[in-house]
Amino acid sequence: MPPSTSPTLRQRRLGSELRKLRQQAGLTATAAAALLGVNQAQISSIEAGRYPVSADRVRSFARSYDCADEALVDALAAMTGGRTRGWWDEYRELPLPDGFNDMAELEHHARGLRAALAIHIPALLQTTDYARALFQEIVPPLRQYEVEHRVSHRMKRQAVLHRNTPMPYTVTIHEAALRMGFGGPAVTRAQLRHLLEMSELPNVTLHAIPFGQLAFPGSGQSMDYIMGPVPRLDTVQLDTNHGSEFLDDEEVLSTYRILLDYVEKGSLPPPESRDLLHRLAREI
Incomplete structure (x- = not known):
């Protein structure tokens, strides 16, 4: 080749x-x-x-x-050969930001995922309307076809949670993210209800951090932890102002594993997290 x-x-x-x-x-x-x-x-x-x-x-x-x-x-x-052909290749004609297709490919091959977010709902649990509202807030503004292109890509990423062998996913969301209100009350209410539905899936573990429960480590920086076939091949993805940053140094991976353990330990257990979601949905 x-x-x-x-x-x-x-x-x-x-x-x-x-x-x-x-x-x-x-x-x-x-x-x-x-x-x-x-x-x-x-x-x-x-x-x-x-x-x-x-x-x-x-x-x-x-x-x-x-x-x-x-x-x-x-x-x-198992990683050898040429470029992995997947659904994300359909999106190469209209360029996406660096990291979009890399993240899709990582999730496709992952054995499990963990995430912690303080401002946004995680991409894999977003509704279409919520994702659209986020992309419409980007500065400088995107054209509408660019927004829809990104929304479609994001929705297809979510298939890893619904395939025959669904991806184990543990996510911790701060109450601030649950209250941000992207898209307005109706979109936020539907998003919270969607989180409740997704939290009932056997492969999805959702934790919430209410205000006053825990100081969110890392200055509130969103983080995704993609588990490879062996721990050495894990990857951390961080959202930054200039796009996605992917980290794979072994000491860095160990630090983020400890950080996620700390965040999950300090959060509400799943039943109480769902109670918080129900309460917030009623308040909106």
Whole structure:
């Protein structure tokens, strides 16, 4: 296969993990190339995610790098090949912000998801009207067809919660997000009712943090934690003013796991969280 000029996040992650294995083995790119019978430029392209590799090649790399972690090697081998073809490819003709399709692909392959939000309802639990209201608040304003394009993409992402093997999803939402009122009272009321319906799904665990219950860590920054096939391949996604930021350093992942544990422990349990949602829906 020819090199890719625009590798996906998943392809770049495979390359970066192979680079980590090489560095842990104490090998330079030149030494690794000689050991594997390829040139250094090919090693660099593979590690940048620009050059696809086969599962057999990944296993060959792992053997050469003395990696004995079979679960990790199997997970890396499953990430091989070219760009994953999925429903999100339909959205490449009309460009979306960086991270939209990467997030969709990560969720598609994830073994579980966790999230904590202080300002917005999480994307996977938004109604169409709520999502539309959010996109209509973007500055500078989007054209209406751009708004609808993003709304459609967001709704399709939610399929991971409804497939034959539904995605386990644990989400913690601050009361501030539940009261923000995007789209007006009718939209907010329908959104709260939708949260109640979704919280009844066996794969969805919803926690709420009422005012006064807990100081929300991280200055209220929204965070998504995407669980890979092994913990080393987990990913954290943060919403920032300049778009999505994806983090995969092992120490960073450990910090966010602890942070999410803290947030979930300090939140209301699911039954009391639903009671809060019912009360807020009646007040609006």
